[in-house]
Amino acid sequence: METRAPYVLIGAFVMAAILAVFGFVYWLNNAGGIGPRTSYRVQFQGPVPGLLVGAGVLFNGIRVGEVTELGLAQDNPRFVNATISVASTTPVRTDTKVGLEFQGLTGVPVVTLEGGMIVAKSGEMPTLIAEPGAGQSMTQAARDALRRVDSVLEENSGPLKDTIANLRTFSDGLARNTGKLDSIVAGLEKMTGGGTQAQKITFDLRAPDKLGPAGKTLSEPLAIPEPTAVAMLQTQRMLFSPVKDYPGFAEFLWADSIPKLLQARLIDSFENYDIAHAPLRATDVGQPGNQLLIDIRRFRIVAEGEPQAEIALSARIVDKSGKVIASRLVEASEKLDKIEPAAAVAAFNAAFGRIAKELVGWTVQSA
Numbered sequence: 001m002e003t004r005a006p007y008v009l010i011g012a013f014v015m016a017a018i019l020a021v022f023g024f025v026y027w028l029n030n031a032g033g034i035g036p037r038t039s040y041r042v043q044f045q046g047p048v049p050g051l052l053v054g055a056g057v058l059f060n061g062i063r064v065g066e067v068t069e070l071g072l073a074q075d076n077p078r079f080v081n082a083t084i085s086v087a088s089t090t091p092v093r094t095d096t097k098v099g100l101e102f103q104g105l106t107g108v109p110v111v112t113l114e115g116g117m118i119v120a121k122s123g124e125m126p127t128l129i130a131e132p133g134a135g136q137s138m139t140q141a142a143r144d145a146l147r148r149v150d151s152v153l154e155e156n157s158g159p160l161k162d163t164i165a166n167l168r169t170f171s172d173g174l175a176r177n178t179g180k181l182d183s184i185v186a187g188l189e190k191m192t193g194g195g196t197q198a199q200k201i202t203f204d205l206r207a208p209d210k211l212g213p214a215g216k217t218l219s220e221p222l223a224i225p226e227p228t229a230v231a232m233l234q235t236q237r238m239l240f241s242p243v244k245d246y247p248g249f250a251e252f253l254w255a256d257s258i259p260k261l262l263q264a265r266l267i268d269s270f271e272n273y274d275i276a277h278a279p280l281r282a283t284d285v286g287q288p289g290n291q292l293l294i295d296i297r298r299f300r301i302v303a304e305g306e307p308q309a310e311i312a313l314s315a316r317i318v319d320k321s322g323k324v325i326a327s328r329l330v331e332a333s334e335k336l337d338k339i340e341p342a343a344a345v346a347a348f349n350a351a352f353g354r355i356a357k358e359l360v361g362w363t364v365q366s367a
Contacts, residue, residue: 036088037065041127042098042111043073044080050109051100057084058101059113064090067111084111094118098130203345204255207268208353216364220289222279224267227259227294227313234259238344239300246303248340258299262313262352266294269356273364290325290367291318292359297329301344307336309347311355317367326366330355 048070057065065086073079086092093116101112113128153160174181232239236253240246254261263281271278279292297312316327332354334347 037085038088038090038092039068039083039085040092042082042084042130043127044082044098044100044130045132046078046080048080048082048100048109050102051080051082051111052109055108056110057086057113058110059086059090059092060115064113082111086113092116092126092128094126094128096128098128100130199251200253201251201341202253202255203341205261205265205345205352206349207265207272208356209272211269211273211357211360217274217277218279218364218367220367222270222290222292222363222367223282223284224263224270224279224292224294225282226263227296229259229296229299233296233299238341241300241302242304244303246339252341259296262294262296262299265352266292266356266359269360270363273360289320292316292363292367293318298331299348301336301339301347302333303339307339308333309336309344309351311348311351313355313359315359315362317363326362328359328362330358330362 051067051070053067053070055067056063057067065084067082068085069083071081073081090113092113095118096116097114099112099114100109102109234257236255236257238249238252238254256264267279267281282291293316295314297314298310299312300310302308302310310331310333312329312331314327314329317325319325332351334351336343336347
């Protein structure tokens with residue numbers, strides 16, 4: 001004889017067990033919890049979108065309890081009253097800050113507690129006042145911000161239109177004067193040294209080559225040190241008196257600084273006279289005997305009145321002990337047809353040719 005299983009009793013037992021497990025979990029995570037609980041009243045001064053009974057309560061980011069009751073304030077329907085139940089060990093104070101945060105992708109609201117120093121009286125359930133706008137979500141905050149921006153734009157629509165019209169007028173003016181602006185910018189670049197640098201043009205000084213046959217030669221080895229000059233003459237630029245900018249000379253350069261250029265061309269002049277006994281640079285001679293010392297007095301273009309190129313040199317011959325054997329001041333000038341680089345260089349070549357001939361003849365006779 002078969003025994004009939006008590007299916008109804010078994011099913012009821014299973015359902016009861018399942019409900020007991022769910023009830024325990026709910027109690028553990030919500031109203032029940034482990035350990036003693038303390039309740040506090042919380043008042044929100046505005047809407048609390050999405051907040052429900054059973055929502056979590058966090059203290060400094062740690063879950064300590066849940067919301068057990070929600071309702072509207074009777075004296076002011078704009079306010080929301082809530083009751084929270086938290087672990088008794090939670091250091092809630094009467095000045096603890098209350099807020100509302102929206103967590104996760106779905107924005108689940110939780111009540112947040114933070115800080116506080118003032119302890120409530122014993123047996124009194126303190127009321128915690130949330131900060132204004134605590135229940136405002138990011139979406140609502142964005143809406144309020146856009147609303148304020150819209151009101152500002154509406155209040156200043158007139159000045160904004162005027163500003164846009166002025167900008168349009170200014171841009172039209174720029175478009176009409178593009179050519180002038182390009183010229184101004186080019187002038188500024190030139191004045192400040194910016195932009196593309198202009199190509200410099202180098203000019204050389206020519207030594208005279210027709211000095212006649214060498215009737216007399218130098219009896220002692222002669223060296224020519226680099227001529228001395230004031231700082232203004234230590235340059236490759238063309239110098240003018242009075243000093244000013246002249247067209248065509250912005251890119252002008254001598255082949256070397258004026259003292260070094262004169263030294264090289266004076267040696268060339270002696271070589272053209274008698275290359276076998278021509279002097280050398282002082283740096284090329286170990287123990288020079290006599291030296292021809294040159295000091296540059298003038299090397300410029302005088303632009304006042306009839307323009308002319310001027311060269312003035314002071315020459316001294318000294319022996320190896322430093323005694324002056326002879327001295328002489330040589331000067332020469334040459335007129336220019338017009339103040340331009342080619343004419344200036346031609347005038348300097350002519351003036352230097354006469355000075356070089358005079359210096360070579362005098363040095364050979366005196367050394």
